[in-house]
Amino acid sequence: MKRDILSVMDMKDDLEDIILLSIKLKRDRSIKFSEKKILGMIFEKPSTRTRISLESAMVQLNGTAIYLSPKEMHLGDGETIEDTARVMSRFLDIISYRAYSHDMVLELARYSRVPVLNALDNLEHPMQIVADFMTVYEKKSKLSGLKLAYIGDGNNMANSLLLGASILGMDISIACPENHEPDKEIIRSAREMALKTGSRIEIVREPRTAIDSADIVYTDVWVSMGEESERAEREKLFRPYQVNSELTDFADKNFIFMHCLPAHRGLEVTDDVIDGIHSVVFDEAENRLYSEKGIIYKVLS
Numbered sequence: 512m513k514r515d516i517l518s519v520m521d522m523k524d525d526l527e528d529i530i531l532l533s534i535k536l537k538r539d540r541s542i543k544f545s546e547k548k549i550l551g552m553i554f555e556k557p558s559t560r561t562r563i564s565l566e567s568a569m570v571q572l573n574g575t576a577i578y579l580s581p582k583e584m585h586l587g588d589g590e591t592i593e594d595t596a597r598v599m600s601r602f603l604d605i606i607s608y609r610a611y612s613h614d615m616v617l618e619l620a621r622y623s624r625v626p627v628l629n630a631l632d633n634l635e636h637p638m639q640i641v642a643d644f645m646t647v648y649e650k651k652s653k654l655s656g657l658k659l660a661y662i663g664d665g666n667n668m669a670n671s672l673l674l675g676a677s678i679l680g681m682d683i684s685i686a687c688p689e690n691h692e693p694d695k696e697i698i699r700s701a702r703e704m705a706l707k708t709g710s711r712i713e714i715v716r717e718p719r720t721a722i723d724s725a726d727i728v729y730t731d732v733w734v735s736m737g738e739e740s741e742r743a744e745r746e747k748l749f750r751p752y753q754v755n756s757e758l759t760d761f762a763d764k765n766f767i768f769m770h771c772l773p774a775h776r777g778l779e780v781t782d783d784v785i786d787g788i789h790s791v792v793f794d795e796a797e798n799r800l801y802s803e804k805g806i807i808y809k810v811l812s
Contacts, residue, residue: 514810515620517613517629519637519674520700525809526678527654530645533798533805540571548574548811551603552630553619555581555610560772561630561638564799565607572804577603596622605811608632611737626810633737634694636667639771640675641802646795647727650767655680655708660725660762662686662718663752663779664745665693668731668771673712677701680708686721687714688748718752725762728789729769730754730779746778755781759789767791 515521522529536542550569554562566576586595596619599606605626610616613634620627629637648654659676661669665687673693676683677700685693692698692714705712715721722728733749734742759766768780768790776782785792 513624513626515623515627516637516806516810517616517620517627518635519640519671519678522637522641523678523704526641526644526675529641529805529809530648530654530802532809533641533645533802534649536804536808537798537801542808543571543573544808544811545573548572548604548807549602550574550576550807551579551599551606552576553579553581553584553586553606553608553610554630556631558609558630560796560799561609564803565630567800568803568807571800572808574604592618593622595619597624600624605807628806628810631667634667634697635671635674636771637671638803638806639668639799640671641806642795642798643672643729643769643771644675644679644681645798645802645805646769646791647767649794649798650791651726656682657726658682658684658724658763659727659729660684660686660722661729661731662721662754662758663730663749664733664735665691665714666731666735668729669693670697672729673697673701674704677704677708677710677712680710682711684713684715684721684723684725686716686718686752688752689716691748718754718758719761722758722761725766727769728754728759728762728766731771732773732775733779734775749779753779753781754784756783756787759784769795772796 569576600623607628607630609630610632613632733745770792
């Protein structure tokens with residue numbers, strides 16, 4: 512049967528294995544598919560890291576990638592997503608979909624005969640999570656037992672970090688304003704998983720509470736794609752959640768700073784933090800290539 516990666520929970524049984532495979536593929540570029548594979552990439556949202564890393568991953572694995580913009584397709588414009596999925600399945604070995612709606616990703620996967628990867632939607636960003644925890648493993652040599660503090664909006668990144676941390680036995684503390692918490696169903700799933708792995712999960716209001724003794728400090732943009740009309744209101748609301756040197760003084764002295772990028776410098780993070788000695792954001796970005804190689808290799812092998 513085909514394997515889709517639409518949520519971090521689709522990797523609940525082998526997330527750490529995929530992380531270790533990604534590290535192996537980073538060290539050994541001779542590992543490739545014996546036959547050429549073709550990835551179709553649908554992008555409804557702009558992308559720098561995701562598009563470049565996916566295309567590069569396929570080339571390095573002895574494959575190729577085809578970029579598909581909805582403006583150049585009939586997706587949702589005269590052709591149902593069901594029919595699009597059925598047709599693409601006959602041309603491609605695997606499909607990635609960067610979408611506004613999680614429901615659209617689920618619908619595409621439902622009718623596709625080949626694996627579908629969620630390359631980001633309004634609910635989750637599962638492939639980013641593999642790169643993130645791969646980077647943590649490289650820097651800390653372990654995953655379980657660490658503490659991750661996420662400061663900011665309870666968005667798709669917060670959702671995915673919650674699930675990833677709970678699967679791996681990592682403690683996670685999320686500081687966010689009222690009414691901007693992670694998805695309630697995601698929190699429920701993460702708490703259920705945490706009971707099995709020993710992960711501790713907390714959602715708090717005060718950034719200093721979340722960041723206390725944290726091994727990893729993570730933030731993301733305050734205004735996600737599609738929320739531009741709320742920019743002024745959000746920037747005012749989230750100002751107390753800026754990650755700066757005053758706040759990071761409360762983290763563990765050997766903490767690492769992470770951000771999935773692009774970063775809005777001077778808003779969710781200051782220059783001295785993102786450019787400082789604790790920042791690993793560009794190692795994290797580089798690992799998008801190897802983590803996607805790991806996911807694709809695992810799914811298609």
